[in-house]
Amino acid sequence: MSRFLPRSTRVWARAPIGAPLILAALILAVLTGSAPVDAQVQRPDQLKYPPLPQFSVPKPARFVLDNGMVVMVMEDHELPLVNMTALIRAGSLFDPPQKTGLATIAGDMLRAGGSEAMKPDALDEFLEGRAAAVETGVGADSGSATMSALKADVPAVLKVFADVLRKPAFDADRLKITINEANSSIARQNDNPGGILAREYTKAIYGADSPYARVETYDTIGAITREDLIAWHKAYVQPNRIILGIVGDITVAEARKLVTDAFGDWPKANAPVEPPPQPRPTSPAGVFQIVKDDSTQSFIRVGHQGTLLRTNPDFFAVEIMNEVLSGGFASRLFSSVRTAKGLAYSVSGGAGAGWTRVAPFTMGMSTKVETTAAGIEALLTEVKDLQNTRPPTDAEVTLAKSSILNSFIFNSDSPSEVLGQQLSYEYWGQPLDWLDTYRAGIEKVTTAEVAAAARKYITPGQVAIVVVGPGDGFDKPLSTFGQVTTVDIAIPEPSSGASASPVDASPEAASKGKALIEKAVTAIGGAKALDAVTSFAEKSTFSLQAPQGAMDIKVNVQLVVPDRLRQELSMPMGTISMVLDKGKAFVITPGGAQDLPDSQRAKLAKELLHVPWLILRQRNASGFKATAKGADKVGDTPVEDVVVEYGGEVLTLGIDGTGRVLRLKYRGEPPAGGPPGDVSDVFSDFRDAGQGLTLPFKHAVSFNGQEMMSATRETVTINGPVDEKQFEKPAAAASKPEGRN
Numbered sequence: 118m119s120r121f122l123p124r125s126t127r128v129w130a131r132a133p134i135g136a137p138l139i140l141a142a143l144i145l146a147v148l149t150g151s152a153p154v155d156a157q158v159q160r161p162d163q164l165k166y167p168p169l170p171q172f173s174v175p176k177p178a179r180f181v182l183d184n185g186m187v188v189m190v191m192e193d194h195e196l197p198l199v200n201m202t203a204l205i206r207a208g209s210l211f212d213p214p215q216k217t218g219l220a221t222i223a224g225d226m227l228r229a230g231g232s233e234a235m236k237p238d239a240l241d242e243f244l245e246g247r248a249a250a251v252e253t254g255v256g257a258d259s260g261s262a263t264m265s266a267l268k269a270d271v272p273a274v275l276k277v278f279a280d281v282l283r284k285p286a287f288d289a290d291r292l293k294i295t296i297n298e299a300n301s302s303i304a305r306q307n308d309n310p311g312g313i314l315a316r317e318y319t320k321a322i323y324g325a326d327s328p329y330a331r332v333e334t335y336d337t338i339g340a341i342t343r344e345d346l347i348a349w350h351k352a353y354v355q356p357n358r359i360i361l362g363i364v365g366d367i368t369v370a371e372a373r374k375l376v377t378d379a380f381g382d383w384p385k386a387n388a389p390v391e392p393p394p395q396p397r398p399t400s401p402a403g404v405f406q407i408v409k410d411d412s413t414q415s416f417i418r419v420g421h422q423g424t425l426l427r428t429n430p431d432f433f434a435v436e437i438m439n440e441v442l443s444g445g446f447a448s449r450l451f452s453s454v455r456t457a458k459g460l461a462y463s464v465s466g467g468a469g470a471g472w473t474r475v476a477p478f479t480m481g482m483s484t485k486v487e488t489t490a491a492g493i494e495a496l497l498t499e500v501k502d503l504q505n506t507r508p509p510t511d512a513e514v515t516l517a518k519s520s521i522l523n524s525f526i527f528n529s530d531s532p533s534e535v536l537g538q539q540l541s542y543e544y545w546g547q548p549l550d551w552l553d554t555y556r557a558g559i560e561k562v563t564t565a566e567v568a569a570a571a572r573k574y575i576t577p578g579q580v581a582i583v584v585v586g587p588g589d590g591f592d593k594p595l596s597t598f599g600q601v602t603t604v605d606i607a608i609p610e611p612s613s614g615a616s617a618s619p620v621d622a623s624p625e626a627a628s629k630g631k632a633l634i635e636k637a638v639t640a641i642g643g644a645k646a647l648d649a650v651t652s653f654a655e656k657s658t659f660s661l662q663a664p665q666g667a668m669d670i671k672v673n674v675q676l677v678v679p680d681r682l683r684q685e686l687s688m689p690m691g692t693i694s695m696v697l698d699k700g701k702a703f704v705i706t707p708g709g710a711q712d713l714p715d716s717q718r719a720k721l722a723k724e725l726l727h728v729p730w731l732i733l734r735q736r737n738a739s740g741f742k743a744t745a746k747g748a749d750k751v752g753d754t755p756v757e758d759v760v761v762e763y764g765g766e767v768l769t770l771g772i773d774g775t776g777r778v779l780r781l782k783y784r785g786e787p788p789a790g791g792p793p794g795d796v797s798d799v800f801s802d803f804r805d806a807g808q809g810l811t812l813p814f815k816h817a818v819s820f821n822g823q824e825m826m827s828a829t830r831e832t833v834t835i836n837g838p839v840d841e842k843q844f845e846k847p848a849a850a851a852s853k854p855e856g857r858n
Contacts, residue, residue: 174529174552177362177539178369182377184385185357189539190372191364193532197268199365200533201275203282204544205260206390207353210328216340218299218333223349224255225295227262230287230346232280237291240277249274251281257329258393259544260353268366272375279379282354287346299338300791306332307606308714310409310416310585314481317407317604318418321581322400322477329396335611335792355386362540364532395474398422402579404601408588411715415489415586419496420479421579425470432470433558434570439467440517441509441567442499443480447516449503450480454495460484461492466500468574472545478575486586490593493582500577508568517567521559525552610784611792621744630743633759633772634736637729640776646809647734652677654834661788661826672828675843678734680725683843697721698844710847720786726766727785729778729800730812735763751779751799777803777813787820794821808835 177189209220228251231237244251249266251274262282266274307313316332323329361380363372400422425435443450443466454464461482469476480500484492503509529535529552542551582598595601638644653676661668671687682697691707702718703710713721725731735741746758749771756771756779771780778800785796800813817827 174538175532175535176549177536179543179549180373182356182381184381184383186376186380186383186385187360187543188372188376189360189362189536189543190367190369191362191532191536192366192368193364194366197366199266199268199271199363199367201264201278201364202362202537202540203262204360204362204540205255205262205354206358206544207255207260207349208258208393209255210258210393211353211391212328212331214326214331215337216345217331217337219341219345219349220255220260220353221333222292222295222299222338222341223346224253224260226287226292226346227253227285227350227354228281229295230285230291232277233284233286234280235277236286237288240281243277244274247274251278253281271367275375275379282359283380283383285346285350285354287343287350289343292343292346296338296341297791299333300335303333303335303338303608304786304791305716306608307409307716310412310414313407313409313606314416314418314583314585317405317585317606318420318479318581318583321405321583322420322422323396327396328394334609336609339611339792352386352388356380356383357385358390360540360543362536364536393473396422398424398475399579400477400581402581403599404595405581405583405604406588406595406601407583407585407604407606409585409715410587411712411718412586413486414483415486415492415584415591416481416483417489417492417496417585418479418481418583419493419580420477421576421581423468423470423475423477423574425468425475425574427470427472429470430558431566431570431573433555434562434566435468435470435574436521436559437514437517437562437567438503438509438570438574440520441513442466442503444517444520449499450496453499454482454492458491458495460488460495464496466496472547486590487592489584489586489591490595490597493584493598497577497580500571500575503571504575504577509564509571511564514562514564514567518559518562522556525556621746626745627743629745630759631736633745633757633770634733634743634761636776637770637772637778638733638736638776640811641730641733641778642808642810647730649836650678650730650734650808650810651836652839654837655830656832657828657830659826659828662824675839676725677839677844679731680722681844682721682725684721695721696844696846697725703846705847723766726764726768727781727783727798729770729781730810732761732763732768732770732781733778738763740764754779756780777811785820787825796820796825797822806833806835810835 175191177191179187179189181187207220207224209218212219228240229237231240235243240251247266247270249264249270251262251264253262254260262278264274264278306316316330320330325331361376363376367375400420402421425432440448442448443464445451450464450466454460455462461484464480464482466478466480468478480496482492482496529538538552539549542549548554582595584595638647641647653674655674657672657674659670659672661670668688673685673687675683680697681699683694684696685692685694694705695713696703696705697718700718702713702721704713704717736743740763742762744760744762746760746769749756749758751771751773754773756773759770759772761768761770766783769780769782770778771782773779780800781798783796784793786793797819798816799819800816802813802815803811804814806812812830812833814830814833815828818825
């Protein structure tokens with residue numbers, strides 16, 4: 118019989134030879150089924166658990182410096198390490214609208230910009246040499262600065278930490294890098310459907326102009342100066358706006374002395390701490406659709422503004438309600454929407470609550486495009502059932518309580534976690550024994566109170582529904598759920614910067630523009646040779662001016678006219694290939710192949726509109742317009758500028774007296790991303806490229822007047838054989854699906 122037992126049971130069955138008789142008898146009882154009947158269960162819900170033991174959360178030592186800085190200390194002598202966290206009463210909610218992003222930039226620059234005593238590079242080297250860390254950042258309604266170091270290094274590292282907080286330098290060069298990184302994030306903000314969903318749902322709930330929903334733009338980031346950072350620091354980073362938590366191999370007495378030495382002489386600010394702005398009390402109902410055609414799924418959020426604060430006695434019942442609705446594998450959303458209906462891989466939902474402001478009720482999921490409406494209906498059905506036809510049961514409430522209370526100890530199982538909780542309570546003005554209140558509150562909740570909370574704090578008939586995904590292919594129209602508003606997520610271009618001067622629209626200017634284009638066609642080799650091009654391949658070397666220095670990139674290009682393109686870039690980190698084929702685009706990296714998001718596909722397609730000989734090939738196409746703009750110079754060479762409008766682009770060709778295109782100007786983005794600017798591409802070294810065409814073999818690109826890169830063509834092949842395999846997307850590696858198929 119033992120061969121049918123689990124492996125672990127068979128081991129124990131052989132073990133008791135010579136063991137105490139009581140152990141042998143127990144094993145025999147298990148194997149023969151003679152154990153007491155009341156100890157056996159048939160289903161998981163028959164399992165009985167003893168009451169949870171009392172658990173007392175340790176409290177940190179707390180003291181306040183004369184300047185108002187609150188300090189909390191928890192000793193933990195297990196390892197010779199010390200960590201410090203400073204919570205700062207600041208946040209992006211207080212940013213001036215025209216400088217949205219100021220607090221985020223300032224928070225990064227506290228650390229990245231160095232201090233008056235140490236330049237950024239010296240600060241980096243100092244910390245790296247001691248395996249220490251200092252980090253800073255600012256969120257919506259709080260800022261933070263953290264420090265970690267070996268016990269022996271704490272005095273030296275704490276001095277640096279204090280300098281970062283008290284006397285940041287906001288290094289100008291590092292500020293430029295930080296600004297560029299922010300601009301790059303703006304340029305990529307529409308790449309990820311999950312990010313779009315979160316952003317646009319927040320706008321739908323709070324309003325686009327609310328401090329809770331405002332987003333950074335090129336203009337608001339561009340308006341931020343070093344002087345703004347200095348003023349921000351003076352207003353917000355003050356000792357009486359800071360709560361400092363210390364945990365590790367340090368005594369309270371040691372911590373008091375170190376902190377007093379580092380911060381005790383820092384004068385406090387006199388300005389009062391302003392309360393955070395309050396969100397609007399209600400949110401509009403309706404459907405908000407964001408079309409993202411490169412998405413293979415619909416990403417959905419459903420919800421409305423909430424009315425609950427954590428200080429409300431109903432908070433504990435809502436916590437249980439959230440657990441019943443979406444707390445785990447047995448929760449309603451999970452068991453119904455995911456398991457029973459198979460509509461989503463992940464689904465979530467619940468009512469939010471803040472200490473000082475309300476938060477929305479939200480449900481979210483992703484699903485196949487053709488089950489979009491079914492997914493929305495499933496979410497709404499579950500909350501309606503929770504309120505009416507299937508209110509929470511005693512069993513569900515009991516399970517929810519057990520889940521919350523059983524996880525309680527694991528959220529407080531280390532001094533660091535405990536201190537983090539206590540810092541949060543101190544920050545929001547709550548008693549430090551709030552965890553005890555929380556546990557007692559959860560234990561007292563009744564099933565009737567949970568049912569009442571579901572009816573009070575969820576309003577399924579007044580929800581905003583935000584959907585990100587393809588524009589069609591749904592199982593039902595989105596209008597089934599309310600009035601549909603199509604949301605424009607186009608990234609606004611910066612209002613500053615050079616703009617095209619007015620172009621003479623007279624017939625004379627148009628006639629001269631057309632003549633100059635024909636002159637350029639003749640110079641390149643004539644219409645017959647130009648129009649006969651069906652494929653084009655080249656190998657080039659690009660020298661890119663990057664922040665870390667110049668970098669050479671080998672580039673192979675295969676173009677099948679008019680719109681099939683493969684670019685292969687050989688770089689130190691490996692080869693990257695980007696393919697555009699009949700409107701579809703994908704990238705191949707050492708990690709595999711994946712589709713390019715809409716924004717990247719559009720950029721790749723736009724590159725074909727920035728090649729002079731391809732521009733000239735379109736001279737007779739519908740919508741092509743050429744207008745003479747006037748005389749100019751490329752270096753010392755006189756040219757005639759011709760403004761070309763085609764394919765949604767406005768380009769300026771600088772054509773010399775022989776008809777050669779010496780320069781191309783347009784509005785574009787830097788390679789690393791960021792706000793659009795003025796791109797100038799200057800061509801030289803014209804040679805016979807074969808098939809009767811004369812092309813430039815060198816060109817140099819500048820962005821807003823600064824050199825960006827240069828390139829040299831090494832080989833050119835016109836109308837050569839085309840390997841179709843270059844345009845095939847490799848099979849993708851298996852990955853975890855975002856939604857059920």
